[in-house]
Amino acid sequence: MSEIGIKHFDMNDIFNTLSLGLIAVDSNGKVLLWNDWVAKHSNVKEADALNQKLEQAFSEAVSPAFLTALNNTLIYRLPVVLSTALHRTPLPLYNASETNQQQTRMYQSITITPIRSQLNEPCGLIQVTDSSTSIKREKMLRSHSEILKKEATTDCLTDICNRRFFDAHYELAVADAKRQKHCLSIFMVDIDFFKAYNDYYGHIAGDNVIRQVAEALKSQLSRATDIVARYGGEEFALVMPYLSQKVAEQFAEKLRSAVSNLAIPHIKSAPFHQITISIGVCTGIPENGDNLLDRADSALYRAKQKGRNQFISIPLCETEEYLKQ
Amino acid sequence: MNHISELHLDALTEIFSIGAGRAALSLSEIVGDEVRISVPSVQIINTEDINPASLSLTCDGRFGAVSQRFSGPFTAEAVLLFTEEQALKIVSDMMDSKMSYEELAEFEHEAMCELGNIILNACLSSMADILKFTLESSLPCYTVASADKILKRLKKNPNQPYIMILHIDLAIEKRHTAGNLVFLLSTDSLSNLVIHIKQFLGNIHE
Numbered sequence: 251m252s253e254i255g256i257k258h259f260d261m262n263d264i265f266n267t268l269s270l271g272l273i274a275v276d277s278n279g280k281v282l283l284w285n286d287w288v289a290k291h292s293n294v295k296e297a298d299a300l301n302q303k304l305e306q307a308f309s310e311a312v313s314p315a316f317l318t319a320l321n322n323t324l325i326y327r328l329p330v331v332l333s334t335a336l337h338r339t340p341l342p343l344y345n346a347s348e349t350n351q352q353q354t355r356m357y358q359s360i361t362i363t364p365i366r367s368q369l370n371e372p373c374g375l376i377q378v379t380d381s382s383t384s385i386k387r388e389k390m391l392r393s394h395s396e397i398l399k400k401e402a403t404t405d406c407l408t409d410i411c412n413r414r415f416f417d418a419h420y421e422l423a424v425a426d427a428k429r430q431k432h433c434l435s436i437f438m439v440d441i442d443f444f445k446a447y448n449d450y451y452g453h454i455a456g457d458n459v460i461r462q463v464a465e466a467l468k469s470q471l472s473r474a475t476d477i478v479a480r481y482g483g484e485e486f487a488l489v490m491p492y493l494s495q496k497v498a499e500q501f502a503e504k505l506r507s508a509v510s511n512l513a514i515p516h517i518k519s520a521p522f523h524q525i526t527i528s529i530g531v532c533t534g535i536p537e538n539g540d541n542l543l544d545r546a547d548s549a550l551y552r553a554k555q556k557g558r559n560q561f562i563s564i565p566l567c568e569t570e571e572y573l574k575q
Numbered sequence: 576m577n578h579i580s581e582l583h584l585d586a587l588t589e590i591f592s593i594g595a596g597r598a599a600l601s602l603s604e605i606v607g608d609e610v611r612i613s614v615p616s617v618q619i620i621n622t623e624d625i626n627p628a629s630l631s632l633t634c635d636g637r638f639g640a641v642s643q644r645f646s647g648p649f650t651a652e653a654v655l656l657f658t659e660e661q662a663l664k665i666v667s668d669m670m671d672s673k674m675s676y677e678e679l680a681e682f683e684h685e686a687m688c689e690l691g692n693i694i695l696n697a698c699l700s701s702m703a704d705i706l707k708f709t710l711e712s713s714l715p716c717y718t719v720a721s722a723d724k725i726l727k728r729l730k731k732n733p734n735q736p737y738i739m740i741l742h743i744d745l746a747i748e749k750r751h752t753a754g755n756l757v758f759l760l761s762t763d764s765l766s767n768l769v770i771h772i773k774q775f776l777g778n779i780h781e
Contacts, residue, residue, distance in 0.1 A: 314604060315601075315604050315605050318601060318604060319601075322601075322696065322700070325700075326696065326699070326700035326703065326704075327709060327710070327711065328645075328696045328699060328700060328710070328711075328712045329692075329712060329713070329714045329715075330692060330696065331685070331688050331689045331692050331714065331715060332689060333682060333685035333686045333688065333689040334682050334685060335666065335682035335683070335685060335686035335689075336605050336669055336686050336689055337605070359685060361714060363714070364711075
């Protein structure tokens with residue numbers, strides 16, 4: 251501090267205004283300085299702390315590692331840091347703000363530096379900063395990023411995966427099946443006569459149907475490897491590995507009947523008078539250039555042509571011949 | 576360079592081994608488990624002769640460096656070097672269950688500072704104790720840099736033509752880590768160090 255500074259301010263005012271803890275001890279560890287910040291967070295008044303040995307000045311025990319560090323500084327005159335990560339709460343200091351809640355111990359970062367008094371006696375200066383806020387901030391940022399990550403991959407109407415997630419997952423699943431040479435099934439699902447439903451019942455009812463169908467499809471999945479995504483307006487897509495074509499067909503029927511069992515009335519759906527779905531499924535071990543998604547889409551088109559409320563299953567190979575049948 | 580003998584280096588190795596023992600004790604107290612630190616060898620070379628191999632900076636990764644400047648009968652900059660990967664492992668071992676690995680990122684620098692500070696202070700204080708002088712030191716500062724940058728920084732100051740290298744082995748629980756503690760010394764500082772070692776050896780032999 252310059253002469254000018256000393257002339258203008260009472261040093262005590264400055265110490266007591268600081269938003270960090272300051273404690274000075276003499277070479278025997280007796281407290282010489284105890285600023286307001288420390289008094290507030292320790293609940294020990296300056297008058298009660300002065301001239302006490304530091305470990306007795308607090309109302310609770312001080313961590314042994316802190317005392318070792320302080321001792322080392324007083325003996326060897328070398329500065330010491332105590333990090334939050336390794337010590338967390340070495341001194342009994344509390345976050346005082348929440349009056350009704352139980353007080354929690356403050357996370358602290360501490361430095362201890364050797365200083366000399368005006369009489370040239372060796373002393374130690376302890377500086378304490380509150381690292382609770384940076385820990386809180388870090389936790390908050392992490393939970394925000396988790397939420398954003400989920401939002402970025404979830405369809406907001408149905409709460410199932412969105413197209414963005416599907417595209418990325420599909421690519422990975424195909425690459426995985428190619429590498430490990432295992433079967434992969436892609437299901438394309440479309441709600442029958444959905445435009446007519448929307449026109450007659452309105453968009454809100456239409457949204458409800460999409461939500462219910464998504465829920466019905468999702469409820470059929472039980473393995474962690476399987477996903478269902480909203481592919482477009484009233485279109486859904488499922489990615490499921492390790493199924494034989496026969497099992498994939500049984501599963502497609504399960505999907506169809508799950509939606510049928512919802513028994514949602516749809517008077518503009520001529521033959522069925524309720525909400526139904528058509529499904530195209532393609533199963534096979536993908537090789538270079540194969541496009542399961544296109545094939546499943548062709549199968550879906552075929553299911554629509556053949557009268558809807560049904561599935562068409564095709565293997566990945568011999569697709570053309572199969573479709574001509 | 577001629578005036579430092581094998582005997583002097585042996586004496587320094589002894590002195591720093593005592594320091595390493597002290598550091599291990601402090602670290603054990605924090606970790607709540609046995610920590611062992613040894614200093615198998617001490618070397619003094621010309622700063623211009625240092626190369627990546629002499630500091631085990633041979634891998635491509637980045638290195639964590641904790642440095643403190645100290646002054647007294649001799650002044651020097653002390654730098655403790657670990658690979659960044661090792662540094663992270665040490666810190667996460669030390670933190671144990673106290674904090675999750677994800678929380679580490681934010682506090683890794685501070686924790687590395689503390690680890691370096693404990694080892695540096697222990698080595699400095701054992702030297703001060705045994706050679707009977709007092710040292711002052713700055714607070715530690717942690718940086719992460721490539722081997723190239725670290726070597727450039729070590730060679731930067733022409734007033735520090737000597738470098739003292741302590742090879743350090745650190746064992747926390749089952750993990751062994753090797754690092755280097757480097758002291759950058761001026762010609763005067765090295766002479767003063769040698770004088771103090773000679774006095775110390777002379778006292779023993781009397």
